[in-house]
Amino acid sequence: DVKVTQSSRYLVKRTGEKVFLECVQDMDHENxxxxxxxxxxxxxxxxxxxxxxxKEKGDIPEGYxxxxxxxxxxxxxxxxxxxNQTSMYLCASSRPGLAGFEQYFGPGTRLTVT
Amino acid sequence: AQTxxxxxxxxxxxxxxxxxxxxTYDTSESDYYLFWYKQPPSRQMxxxxxxxxxxxxxxxxxxxxxxxxxxxxxxxxxISDSQLGDAAMYFCAYRSAAGAQKLVxxxxxxxxxxx
Numbered sequence: 001d002v003k004v005t006q007s008s009r010y011l012v013k014r015t016g017e018k019v020f021l022e023c024v025q026d027m028d029h030e031n032x033x034x035x036x037x038x039x040x041x042x043x044x045x046x047x048x049x050x051x052x053x054x055k056e057k058g059d060i061p062e063g064y065x066x067x068x069x070x071x072x073x074x075x076x077x078x079x080x081x082x083x084n085q086t087s088m089y090l091c092a093s094s095r096p097g098l099a100g101f102e103q104y105f106g107p108g109t110r111l112t113v114t
Numbered sequence: 115a116q117t118x119x120x121x122x123x124x125x126x127x128x129x130x131x132x133x134x135x136x137x138t139y140d141t142s143e144s145d146y147y148l149f150w151y152k153q154p155p156s157r158q159m160x161x162x163x164x165x166x167x168x169x170x171x172x173x174x175x176x177x178x179x180x181x182x183x184x185x186x187x188x189x190x191x192x193i194s195d196s197q198l199g200d201a202a203m204y205f206c207a208y209r210s211a212a213g214a215q216k217l218v219x220x221x222x223x224x225x226x227x228x229x
Contacts, residue, residue: 043219092159105158
């Protein structure tokens with residue numbers, strides 16, 4: 001059974017803290033993605049990665065960075081958390097290629113920044 | 115840039131009835147993929163159905179089917195014989211067949227099933 005896991009379901013951090021969100025997939029997928037989900041806005045892509053040590057900016061990368069040192073793990077980093085980064089964060093993975101391969105999602109991390 | 119619009123923030127339907135969720139998109143590309151994803155309360159997002167733009171035939175998965183109108187850039191999801199387990203947020207998503215493999219999502223529609 002395919003699996004994408006995220007390190008925390010709920011997280012509360014203070015403004016200015018450095019925050020790490022971890023995502024692990026066990027499907028040997030090359031592609032991994034980080035989205036944030038906000039009511040009325042749907043999911044918006046923050047960063048994605050096609051391979052180890054590769055990363056590309058998505059639609060809303062400001063205030064975030066990522067790290068992919070191993071194929072199965074993709075980390076999202078909030079360098080200095082701000083209240084406007086309070087949101088649900090979803091990680092996903094997929095096979096590579098131009099075919100319409102399904103993205104598999106993790107359960108999400110609900111982050112609150114106070 | 116591509117955009118996806120879901121104009122119905124909320125929908126409700128009686129159990130066993132049929133409901134249609136709307137989705138429109140904007141693109142200048144001719145080759146792409148469209149998806150409907152389901153996000154049940156407190157559970158992981160899962161794929162419901164997928165449509166390749168080059169296929170004229172509408173995709174079907176059991177009780178779920180789509181009405182894909184390429185010229186109108188419309189991609190609606192029909193759920194037949196609605197069940198309580200269908201209650202969820204539904205997201206329409208677009209993926210280009212070339213270049214970046216990212217998904218562009220709509221705003222979502224929250225579907226409630228009334229017993």
